[in-house]
Amino acid sequence: MRRLLLAGIAVALMATPALAANYRFVIVPKAMNNPFFDFARDGCQKRAKELGNIECIYKGPVEHEPATQAQIIQDFVTQKVDGLAISVADVAAMTKSIEAATAAGIPVITFDADAPGSKRIAYIGTNNKEFGVALGKQLLKLRPDGGKYAMVSGGPGAKNLAERVDGVREALKGSKWTEVAGSPTFCNDDPALAVQQMTDVRTSTPDLAAIVPIGGWPMFAPEGFKAFASRSKKDIDSGKFTLVVADTLKMQLELLRDGYANALVGQRPFEMGEKAMDTLLAIKKGEKVPEIVYTGLDLVTKDNVAQMLK
16 A cells, blocks of 8 residues: 555656756846946845746946956856846947847846847836936926036946936926036946046036936945035035935935935836846747837935935
């Protein structure tokens, strides 16, 4: 009887379908020294753990280096990973990398920064034109009297950042705001350089009324940003100088709370990481996925910063 029972169990085990295959999905940021992408990593890893059959691998260039990003992606293509989610540092370079991955049978989506002319299957992230418009409208709301303003951007080859710049300009078109020559500057996602560029433009244009960093880079060096803002604190408090900054990471919320900026317009990188895993898994299952998934924006001022920090 015991032998018959054991034999029955063995047959049942052989008939049981194999467990779902484990997938290795990779999230590739523009730069790993940018804390914005830490939240995308955390969202990716949380969702992978919830799904149970996915490994979330997080790797990119330490600094904003499109050539290094392309090489990292080629390495993952060679390793035959199961899917790639890329924040595109340079559209031209990454279009070639995406084509190579696709040719190798690896599905590719983009997040945060898109390459819409490439063979990527989907984009997950912010509507960057609307993001720029929101930044410009917030400046206009705070300072309808206008003045001279400058923008700080990241990499010149990033399409998402170019769209934000266009959005700010669109929002301020026809207003009393005038963009200074040399704007935007490009910090290549380097926080210290972003702070230095803000200092330089403030020095070269004494009557500058506002700076709008279209990414959170200068605030990612909180002590440097605080030192910069402290030198203009009286003007910030009196409304003569305005700082409207993109993103809403914790250190940025704290700087806003303490009076070192006027407003933040934030993205949702954690959600980008989560949705990247859901989308790649759906693709591997042969499901149809939406080409564009927008994750929304958050507007933060002194009136709601305490709630956001909670």
